[in-house]
Amino acid sequence: MNFHTRKWIKPEDLNPNGTLFGGSLLKWIDEEAAIYAVIQLGHNRVVTKYMSSINFVSSARQGDVIELGITATRFGKSSLTLHCVVRNKFTQKNILTIDEIVFVNMDENGRPTPHGKTEITYLRDRNLEDADRAT
Known part of the structure; x- marks a missing residue:
């Protein structure tokens, strides 16, 4: 799994307990996952259909740097x-x-x-025409 996106936890990202607000984190995940899907599928017409159980294992505090790792696990006919x-x-x-x-x-x-x-697929493995369509 590659970890490409990093976020620095700032005061506006915190909940009343002083830890990372889950809603902020889920927003970042949905955006990063959508970008990943767009790059894999080659165009920007994708929508989030489903998220399985979200398992919050620990928390983050102001000043922490977190990173998001996303990988494809299954390609369906019209889904990823x-x-x-x-x-x-x-x-x-x-x-x-x-x-x-x-x-x-x-x-x-x-x-x-x-x-x-x-x-x-990875950008480095695609021909230039495929790469241009993904952007």
Whole structure:
């Protein structure tokens, strides 16, 4: 699993207990997962369909740096299932895990449409035309 996104926990990210507000973290995860899905599927018409149980393992405090790790676990006909781990950058202690985040590939009319992908691809492995379409 690659950890590409890092967040520095600031005062506006905290709940009344002085720890990271779960809603802020879930927003960051949904955004990062959507970007991952867009890159994997090659265009930006994807929607979040489902998130499995969200397991808050520990917390983060102001000043902590956290990192989000996301990887594809399953390619369906029109869907992409991801797994997410959030951890403290310095201690490597897990903060949260989500076993499944499902995105659905949509056509221009907002209907599910096949994406034709079957495995994880990396930008360095794609030809330039595919890379241009993903952006």
